Amino acid sequence: MNTQRIGTTALRRVAGNPNSFFTGNVAKIGFASHLNTQTRQVATQKLTPVDGDAITAKQRLVRPVSPHLEIYDKKQTWFGGSAWQRITGAGFSGGLYLFGSAYLVAPLLGWHLESASIAAAVGALPLALKGGLKFLLAWPFVFHAINGVRHLTFDMGWGFSRNTIISGGWYLWGASIVGGMYLAFFV
Template sequence: MMSTRALGLGSALRKAALNPNLVRNQVAMRNIAGKRFIQVESLRPAQNIEILNSQRLKRPSSPHFTIYQPQLTWLLSIVHRGTGIALGGLFYGFSIAYLIAPTTFDTAHIVEVVAGLPEGVKYAGKALLAAPFAFHSFNGVRHLSWDLLKLLSLKGVYRSGYTVLGASAVATAYLTFFQ
């Protein structure tokens, strides 16, 4: 065990630290100071919700859309998330449908159904599938370049954003009309 001298405690500090009366007084003071003298009243759950809702109405709301000018960065971020959710939902929906009814959703049956559609519906369907796929792919490459610490200046972010929009438009047109 280390002595108080080795720890660098002086005689006054040693007396204060090792005095049992002082420790007892500190515990008593902590118990007195730690108590709250607040009267508590039990409320029904409906009253609790009413109080909470009234407090929420008085709380200030975030200004987000109401005062800020739309910027390319957050618009593309919102669209990227939306296209990811849409493509993922479409993939999982088709996969589950194939598991439930494999004879209805086999490749031959799908080709037969699509072949019977009018040309306008085919092009619209291809565009609806190609646009989110192209945008999400190109914007994903943009995010990967950010992970490599490229194009992170304000000019680079906007230039890559407009590049993603242009490349997505060209790829959508190509996939819609030439594939």
Template sequence: MMLTRAVGLGPALRKAAFTLNLMRNQVVLRNIVGRRSIQVQSLPPSANLEILNKQRLKRPSSPHFTIYQPQLTWLGSIANRVTGAGLSVLLYGFSIAYLIAPGTFDSAHVVEVIAGLPEGVKYAGKAILAAPFAFHSFNGLRHLGWDLVKFITVRGAYVSGYIVLGATAVSTVALTLWK
């Protein structure tokens, strides 16, 4: 008896011991049989879209990213995706063009066409190709650093972001001016 008093089980045990079986059975029966019945309505499959659209109209819309102050982290993330997609489109586009017309897109013909372009167009083309390549490469190294649990603090993310931007600018100029 001392143990139940010390643990605090005395009142609970007395209540369980002296409660009539009839009352305990009523509680169990009340929990098994629901108090409310649920109305079920059959709907045609075409009504699903209509119900879904009505629910979507009632949902609050999340704030658009344009209401937030631009931050280096999300601008870098967007730029990484855009440069990766752009470089992929160029690579696959040139590869498919080479497969379709190998005589037109062979190395000798491409060098001949580029040699005939004015110097300003050559430098602009090199810069347009060098900038996304450099940014995507350096940002990929930044992501590898994050995978190694380096630069994952807010300060580290910003420092590494500025390093990526600086390295991109320097290497873009170097790749553009390199003959």
């Protein structure tokens, strides 16, 4: 055994079998003044139940609210399939409602929203703009369709394992972008 080992063994012995003098007196001798500052006097007060409820009510009025969405993991908040399902669906429904209302009042205002005029207007657009607009319509459509089926399977109780949900979310983004590009540029 070398000298270092002997030293550590001795240290272990002291730590393993502390003698009562050492542990009992080091605090008193060495750190007594510091320890004294740590004691705190606890003042208790008797309250009636009504007063207690009043304090609870006051505390609840200043409860913190839930934090903003930004503090959570971006993969779950920004790319969450269900949030985009709502966004894409509300976009299409809003578009349908806007177009429907406009179509109804078009004769009164002299607008031309018949399918022939719209087709002619779209046909007159430059190619890049037309392609971009078509992708902006096709991608949310494919996304909403695929994710809609995905959510219907969730509603049947299928595919609820954590890994399936996470990987399915990324497949959803890939498939919807590819499908949207196909519908926009090859159909």
